[in-house]
Amino acid sequence: MVKPLIYKTVTFDIPCHHRLISNTLSHNENLEVFSKCMGQHGHGHNYKLKVTFRYAYDQEDPFLINKLKDQVFEIVVKPCIYQSLNEVFAHRGISNPITTGEQIVHVFANWLKEEPIINFLHQMELVETRKNSFFYNFDSHHHILNTRN
Secondary structure (H helix, E strand, O other), X not given: OOOOEEEEEEEEEEEEEEOOOOOOOOHHHHHHHHHHHHXXXXXXXXXXXXXXXXXXXXXXXXXXXXXXXXXXXXXXXHHHOOOEHXXXXXXXXXXXXXXXXXXXXXXXXXHHHOOHHHHHEEEEEEEOOXXXXXXXXXXXXXXXXXXXX
């Protein structure tokens, strides 16, 4: 018997802070590019991380989703709660953690891709503000071309 495929999205809250700043730019260039977001102490967000899992429903293991949620919490959420994302990323080996929404969702995806949970991940959305969110599709095999000349 074929087990039905389920897609379930779980939302995690990540209250943290960051500072938009690049180590490759001068102070004035950083001010020009990032404006108030590169302030000396950074600024905070209450990020929402929405992770969509894809799995075959199994009555014999009805708590699989709880195990998956716990893994995302331990791998991504817990290390970032009430922390500076710049410091967390630097500690994990990112040499120039600018911590834009694009970089944050990409880094979180990479952390998850290093774990067996990757087999159950479909999509992830990082909600930064009411107006901004960033998606990462784990199923995508498309290559995005760099449009810089």
